[in-house]
Amino acid sequence: MQNNPSLRREIPEASLRRLPIYYRSLQGMVAAGASRVSCADLARVLGLDPTQVRKDVEMTGIVGKPRVGYALDELVRWIENFLGWNRPKDAVLAGAGSLGSALLGYERFRRHGMQIVAAFDTDPEKIGQRIHGREVQPLMFLPDFVRQHKTPVGVIATPAAAAQSVADLMVSGGIRAIWNFAPAHIHLPDGFILQNEDLYHSLASLSFKLEANNALRR
Amino acid sequence: MQNNPSLRREIPEASLRRLPIYYRSLQGMVAAGASRVSCADLARVLGLDPTQVRKDVEMTGIVGKPRVGYALDELVRWIENFLGWNRPKDAVLAGAGSLGSALLGYERFRRHGMQIVAAFDTDPEKIGQRIHGREVQPLMFLPDFVRQHKTPVGVIATPAAAAQSVADLMVSGGIRAIWNFAPAHIHLPDGFILQNEDLYHSLASLSFKLEANNALRR
Known part of the structure; x- marks a missing residue:
């Protein structure tokens, strides 16, 4: 996964703070047996703006397919990696x-x-x-x-x-x-x-x- | 002291979070025996921008005299009142x-x-x-x-x-x-x-x- 420091430095604090909220929500979906998710789904569940959610999610570097959305487990891993949560x-x-x-x-x-x-x-x-x-x-x-x-x-x-x-x-x-x-x-x-x-x-x-x-x- | 709700609603969160920092610093000055303070003093002590400090302080409604600054105990009370800290x-x-x-x-x-x-x-x-x-x-x-x-x-x-x-x-x-x-x-x-x-x-x-x-x- 890419890790470009110059890109990484320009992430807004608010976005950084929203990613854990998405992460938690995604884990709930995994637990419920879902396998795919779109930014629109996530935005609806959390009562947030879909455009904002898409921007935040794309910061992690993940590439989604229009209309198909993301594989849930993959999105979870991209967020973990982006935040460094898999490297305590x-x-x-x-x-x-x-x-x-x-x-x-x-x-x-x-x-x-x-x-x-x-x-x-x-x-x-x-x-x-x-x-x-x-x-x-x-x-x-x-x-x-x-x-x-x-x-x-x-x-x-x-x-x-x-x-x-x-x-x-x-x-x-x-x-x-x-x-x-x-x-x-x-x-x-x-x-x-x-x-x-x-x-x-x-x-x-x-x-x-x-x-x-x-x-x-x- | 005035308490105009329409004014009060437009305070930026960042300013609200800086006021307690000023408050703590002012209490240190009181303890050290000071009686007056200017926004420039406060900005210097905290390593912040003087214009920003002035804007934040003025939000509380206090009126200072140019060059003379504020009576320290008065500024402390205005911040307490503004934040509601004197009404737990x-x-x-x-x-x-x-x-x-x-x-x-x-x-x-x-x-x-x-x-x-x-x-x-x-x-x-x-x-x-x-x-x-x-x-x-x-x-x-x-x-x-x-x-x-x-x-x-x-x-x-x-x-x-x-x-x-x-x-x-x-x-x-x-x-x-x-x-x-x-x-x-x-x-x-x-x-x-x-x-x-x-x-x-x-x-x-x-x-x-x-x-x-x-x-x-x-």
Whole structure:
């Protein structure tokens, strides 16, 4: 399958986020015994615009036949390949509190491109504990672990105050992409990948929409 | 402070998501003893475009003096008011697994517009347990609870297969906005607010960027 980096870089974030929705829907169709699917079918099931769905699906590089659509299993494989889900990357977790523990429990991350292979914390009470099968190690061991295992991804689930120093520690060990759950603004050197998952941002959006909605109803 | 619903509806999602970043940075400045701030200062600290910061800040309705900037505490209050963070909404949680428990532990949600007042699950082992001070109740009690307390927000942290039926249950009780953490596509009637927090979507984006980055380095 082709893998042209210059093409790959221009994919809109929104499309990237829709592909997993298609993927899930397609798996439901596979489970229901279907063998072929068209973009129009998929759009109908999900209540989305068919043209948009076609554009998104074609980004993966798959070539469909007009009117006949795609072989379901083939489309599933193209999406997996496009997103890199069939090549899961190793990740380390920093911060084994309640959120970190929840993330360690997401066994299905593995089928979605990532597996957390080790967890780190500074709390002596947490170090040595096993959470969902992984032993919590002292945070100071993180850079060496990452260097030895060439781990590409770091997940930050620490308090906000620790986030930047943990990110620096990850970068010093060779981490290339950070998934940040701490409510903190992190600076990374150029060329590193940062994905922020700040629940307070989402909450801001939800809270705002609810207020706007209330105002309209009054 | 003005609250014009027609104006409020046209706020871009990206701006809504930047306001909490400004807010956090401003609180840092307050803690450091500062009393005034300009958009240029804020932009510099955060490495953002000053024009963008000014536009975002002005959305809140605050009026600044050219060159003098804003009183720091006043700007903080305008953002809180704009996002509704000074009027926290009650929420119920469905699904008291590891993610749900982590969400119950986020005490700071309260300062960000939402407080989870009750938790529900179908698992007999979980029902009756107290998690971060809230007792887990049978899911079937949810609609009555929501109706009695006029709870506006529902948080879904159930497995994907249960998400739609839980959403229907929430809507039947009068919930107006749903924050969905389940990896499932939920349909809500028109006029309801849905905020999806699908970690697999984020992971798709992260995984894709990492692959693209690897391809460029080869």
